[in-house]
Amino acid sequence: MKSNHVVIEHADYAGAPLRTEYHHMMKGSVAVTVGMDVSCGQRLGRIGSSGRSSLPHLHLSVLRGGAVVDPYAGPLSQPQTLWREQPADPTVLPPASCL
Secondary structure (H helix, E strand, C coil): CCCCCEEEEEEEECCEEEEEEEECECCCCCCCCCCCCCCCCCCCCCEECCCCCCCCECEEEEEECCEEECCCECCCCECCCCCCCCCCCCCCCCCCCCC
């Protein structure tokens, strides 16, 4: 059975391994394979409603050194953002651009 998730192992960040996980993707939509190098902006798959959910969504987990972390910087998170750019307004998403 094929899984509906993608795990990306990134280069170390501040001396600790960084990993992102994308869960609940559309069945049969995963566009990458194990061991494949991926680039910024490359399609990994499509958002879906796999698992026990009522609407399409994407579950993103960010792990640094094996611990789940919030990628946003702020008073209730870590002091440094894990995004390339983080808007000052917390209601605005980071830009979808590659540097």
